[in-house]
Amino acid sequence: MGIGKILQISIPKVRLKNRDIDFVVDFIRRTSRDLNEEGVGLNIVVGNIGKKTINLDLDDIPIRELLNYVCDQADLKLVVKNNAILISNNQNSNP
Numbered sequence: 708m709g710i711g712k713i714l715q716i717s718i719p720k721v722r723l724k725n726r727d728i729d730f731v732v733d734f735i736r737r738t739s740r741d742l743n744e745e746g747v748g749l750n751i752v753v754g755n756i757g758k759k760t761i762n763l764d765l766d767d768i769p770i771r772e773l774l775n776y777v778c779d780q781a782d783l784k785l786v787v788k789n790n791a792i793l794i795s796n797n798q799n800s801n802p
Contacts, residue, residue, distance in 0.1 A: 708745050714771035716742050721765040721773060728759040731777055739770055754795035756783060
């Protein structure tokens with residue numbers, strides 16, 4: 708299953724309260740692997756983004772949408788490459 712198909716997998720419940728970005732990325736990696744019938748998860752590369760805290764309460768959310776919400780909430784940039792997802796600081800944010 709390619710990265711595009713994995714991003715379409717829906718996660719039944721996402722409950723993240725005051726979770727740091729490292730926890731959230733690990734949750735998405737594990738969950739994408741667990742819900743994929745082939746057992747293959749996402750490769751997610753996170754740049755030096757500092758400490759970010761995420762709060763989300765979602766049901767039946769595709770992984771791609773979840774990643775978008777996470778990046779929007781933390782003012783991060785999301786780039787989907789052939790075999791990996793890159794998360795980095797948003798170049799348009801003010802210091």
